[in-house]
Amino acid sequence: MNDRDLAKIEKTTGLTLPTAYATLLREFPAELLALLKFDEPDDRMLFTDARTIVHWNQFFRAPEYEYENSYGEMCTFPTSHIVIGANSGGDFYHIDTERKHCSVLFWCHETGEITQCAKNLDAFVREIFSSTADAILYVLDLS
Numbered sequence: 001m002n003d004r005d006l007a008k009i010e011k012t013t014g015l016t017l018p019t020a021y022a023t024l025l026r027e028f029p030a031e032l033l034a035l036l037k038f039d040e041p042d043d044r045m046l047f048t049d050a051r052t053i054v055h056w057n058q059f060f061r062a063p064e065y066e067y068e069n070s071y072g073e074m075c076t077f078p079t080s081h082i083v084i085g086a087n088s089g090g091d092f093y094h095i096d097t098e099r100k101h102c103s104v105l106f107w108c109h110e111t112g113e114i115t116q117c118a119k120n121l122d123a124f125v126r127e128i129f130s131s132t133a134d135a136i137l138y139v140l141d142l143s
Helices: 003-013 019-026 030-036 050-061 121-140
Strands: 081-086 092-096 104-107 114-118
Touching: 003 019, 003 050, 019 121, 050 081, 104 121, 114 121
Parallel strands: none
Antiparallel strands: 081 092, 092 104, 104 114
């Protein structure tokens, strides 16, 4: 991803990308992109292209978008959050641009609950590739 793509994401969301996230997107190793395409049910996925990131952030920021949380309250997506990934179950991963540390949050589509799933982006990416590596070893029966 290049600086123009990052600027497009910032313009769409109206937020400044945290340095750690911008660096991750800018320097994401091309060799690892193929591993992200490995299809495993409910696997975590990190969005690595500007078009997908813009799409999902526009979706959650649409004026008509609301969801019901587990308390029956109608909520909107937090305006300081940026969607960075998803799983195949319809849940999304995001970061809060107002937090000093770039922890990764998990939004459950069924309950509307937001919980921390990784203490930082590095831990999140390591978990993605740990799961992928385990799955590849299983398929190849190398474990």
